[in-house]
Amino acid sequence: MNKLTQPVPHDEELLGPELSDADVDAWIDRNRDALKVALQEAREQIARGEVSELDMEDIIARGRARFEASKKRV
Structure with a gap:
C-alpha cells in the first residue's frame, strides 16, 4: 500500500x-463586466451549437489523456 511521505x-x-x-460580493462587483461578457459569449456558443454534452466517462477519459500528455512533457 502506498504511504504518504507528507501530510x-x-x-x-x-x-x-x-x-x-462580503468578500465574494466585492469580487463579483469588481469583475461584473468581465463576468457579463463571459456569460454572453457562452450563451452565443450554446445558441450556435458549439457546445458538447459530456458524460462522466468523457470527463474521465479527457482527464486521463491530459495526465498522460503531461507525463510526456516532463
Whole structure:
C-alpha cells in the first residue's frame, strides 16, 4: 500500500481562509463586466451549437489523456 511521505494539506492551507459573503460580493462587483461578457459569449456558443454534452466517462477519459500528455512533457 502506498504511504504518504507528507501530510495532505487541508483546503485552507492551500487556498487560504474561506471568503466571507462580503468578500465574494466585492469580487463579483469588481469583475461584473468581465463576468457579463463571459456569460454572453457562452450563451452565443450554446445558441450556435458549439457546445458538447459530456458524460462522466468523457470527463474521465479527457482527464486521463491530459495526465498522460503531461507525463510526456516532463
